[in-house]
Amino acid sequence: MTLTITALSVGRVFGLHKPSLTYVRGWGETLDIPLIMFVIQGAGAPVIVDTGADFDRAVKHHGIKMEQTPEERPEAALRELGVDPADVGVVINTHLHWDHSSNNHLFPNARIVVQQREIDYASNPVPWHRRQFEHLPDLTAAWRRAEDRIDAIDGNAEVAPGISVVALPGHTPGSQGVVVEAETRRYLLAGDCIDLYENWEGDAEDEHIPSGFFTDIVAYKNSLDLIEKLGCEVIPSHDPLVVERREFR
Numbered sequence: 001m002t003l004t005i006t007a008l009s010v011g012r013v014f015g016l017h018k019p020s021l022t023y024v025r026g027w028g029e030t031l032d033i034p035l036i037m038f039v040i041q042g043a044g045a046p047v048i049v050d051t052g053a054d055f056d057r058a059v060k061h062h063g064i065k066m067e068q069t070p071e072e073r074p075e076a077a078l079r080e081l082g083v084d085p086a087d088v089g090v091v092i093n094t095h096l097h098w099d100h101s102s103n104n105h106l107f108p109n110a111r112i113v114v115q116q117r118e119i120d121y122a123s124n125p126v127p128w129h130r131r132q133f134e135h136l137p138d139l140t141a142a143w144r145r146a147e148d149r150i151d152a153i154d155g156n157a158e159v160a161p162g163i164s165v166v167a168l169p170g171h172t173p174g175s176q177g178v179v180v181e182a183e184t185r186r187y188l189l190a191g192d193c194i195d196l197y198e199n200w201e202g203d204a205e206d207e208h209i210p211s212g213f214f215t216d217i218v219a220y221k222n223s224l225d226l227i228e229k230l231g232c233e234v235i236p237s238h239d240p241l242v243v244e245r246r247e248f249r
Contacts, residue, residue, distance in 0.1 A: 003042040005248040008077040010052035011068035033238040045089025051103035094191025096122040102142035116152040118174020170220025188232035
């Protein structure tokens with residue numbers, strides 16, 4: 001069995017204030033970042049990790065400068081790779097923020113793997129997190145369009161041969177990463193626990209830098225410590241270099 005990971009850009013966000021991704025660092029700086037959908041092939045039916053944003057909804061409800069070309073629509077990007085959305089067997093959401101889970105419904109035959117803690121929190125977040133989870137009076141969260149196919153799990157689990165999820169709470173209560181035993185090495189799709197390579201590589205002050213958005217900074221620190229022990233090459237969720245490289249084998 002030979003597993004490969006392909007990183008597909010399914011849209012881009014412009015002018016994001018850098019401290020939202022690098023905790024209390026980069027004041028006055030902005031970033032342009034991709035929204036990335038990962039496709040894992042070689043374990044039978046394709047496995048998708050994170051499904052990106054529904055751009056029509058996002059532009060209306062999230063007030064962020066975004067762009068998505070026709071080629072970046074998830075269905076088009078997958079078909080260019082030779083993958084039919086109907087053939088996808090598993091979708092894994094690293095967490096339920098709108099930019100990672102809004103297109104679950106495009107995969108009609110997939111079971112959707114989410115931590116139960118994430119579902120519980122997304123269903124009743126604190127007020128300051130409601131928009132990220134689309135828990136608003138005038139809006140039903142996009143992930144609920146495929147809610148009937150969610151396979152809620154608790155903690156670490158194997159989801160397909162060579163593919164497992166590991167709980168990484170902190171960014172959100174039910175954040176999880178995806179460990180992939182690929183052809184040449186072991187990878188971790190880290191979700192927003194690691195937004196950018198800069199988060200993992202750290203700086204002169206700290207070994208690692210958390211995202212600027214989190215629900216529990218102590219749990220976040222413990223998750224970063226756990227990642228160190230996994231022995232994986234870390235793949236961030238929003239770094240342009242990931243899309244540029246595209247293939248991880």
